[in-house]
Amino acid sequence: ALVTDRGNFPTDRYVLEGIAAQRGLDLRLFDGEPDAATLPCGHGDVVVLSQVGYRSGALADLPALQAAARERGATLIWDLSHAAGAVPVDLHAAGAELAVGCTYKYLNAGPGAPAYLYVAAGLQGELRSPIWGWFGQRDQFAMERDYDPEPDIRRYLAGTPPILGLAAVEEGVRLTAQAGIAALRAKSIGLTELLIALHDAWLAPLGFELASPRVAQRRGSHISLRHPRAWQVTRALIERCDVVPDFRGPDSVRLGVAPLYTRHVDVWDALDRLRDLVERGEHETVDATPGRVT
């Protein structure tokens, strides 16, 4: 079967649903955060997990989950989209085999910038991309031959790479590497700790509730706050306060803090404006009809 958690990012679920439909496989969705002790998979299953949950910001225990999958004979694919650039990721040490992710979030390359994939060296000759394109072909410009992919990671390339998007990735990744993941993680924890402290002091009395883990070691670099009028609060922040969170249904305001450029004063100002807004009841004057984005 194909296995993932019901709270995983929609595209992860939809893609698995599509593969299951095409190949006649079962898709098994489980509830709650991924847990090594209860990981619901067995021999031959393929499990897709996000290291950091897109909604809750919960940080999965990657080494423990990887060991649990291996023990059960399942193949685990990590989605690092909300992790890479904000939390340390050591795939090699954990014996991880496969991972994918976007560069949009904490790698700072912008919307729709190229994704990446990780295939452990020992598997590279064995697995193939389902999309056979000319950039994965050995001796690409010979052009006269049948498809005969490169023996290594290059075989997963398909078409001409998106050059403009890659230029943004190059800069985003360079800055991230230059700052160093240890420093970024330390700052990210500082930012989210401040965010939670201000939430407790200012927002909890106004009806907000923390929807992300309280323990720093268990969360990534974003915080979700529940509120009965989360959609209106989100729109009001964007339109009137110059603060740009995401609404994540049914009831969450998601605040991402990118440690490379978000400052502590930005967190303070954002929550100060949020408090003022809700105290004044100004969010209630915003159109409650949900729009397509955020």
Place this chain on the structure above:
Amino acid sequence: ALVTDRGNFPTDRYVLEGIAAQRGLDLRLFDGEPDAATLPCGHGDVVVLSQVGYRSGALADLPALQAAARERGATLIWDLSHAAGAVPVDLHAAGAELAVGCTYKYLNAGPGAPAYLYVAAGLQGELRSPIWGWFGQRDQFAMERDYDPEPDIRRYLAGTPPILGLAAVEEGVRLTAQAGIAALRAKSIGLTELLIALHDAWLAPLGFELASPRVAQRRGSHISLRHPRAWQVTRALIERCDVVPDFRGPDSVRLGVAPLYTRHVDVWDALDRLRDLVERGEHETVDATPGRVT
């Protein structure tokens, strides 16, 4: 079966080869230019043809081939990569059902810029992308639901669109539309006619041979010239003459003339430099070891 011509662009062939392998289908490759009278397909076959051949520049008779496929009960998918922006393409008038293409060539959006696909209105509700992503989902930001794609062309979206690449597409397509395809086609024919005339006058005596159709109505906007030392000629043009063609194995120098910005004087200068180069025998001093690109 899946059907295409052996001279079609490698990715078209490789992708078909991959689908055939995954689905246990036959892949049938035919030799020579696609011809309506002899199109080798029957009921249930899927045929992939390029409107303009990437190597020869030959322009297929799209309406006739579409009619031939329909008559035989086959489904035809057009690759417009070397056509769109340089020759008129009227899919609707021809009753074409499906087409794809890149924006790299005559739509001027640069390498790896987003591709496009065309699905006739009547088929949009029936066909699905094999990749089920959140941008194709109805009510995309509800996020809690199973995959339920949009009813129309939006269902073929998958992930977040590449914004930087789309910005280049927007400009490239805007300029193309502003110039108008009739004017672009007229200029393209003028440029390739000049190229062929100069080839005949200057290059044929030096051992070159025209590898593209002589009749303007039968070609797109690039010309291939055969030469026994085509690789060295290509490298020498790039390195020493500031002229950038493609080498297309085994023996062709491909000269693309983008009607939006290539001038008649550019064609004259390029062929003048090519003649000088070969007359002096300077191309023979270039390293004959083929490199990866061009």
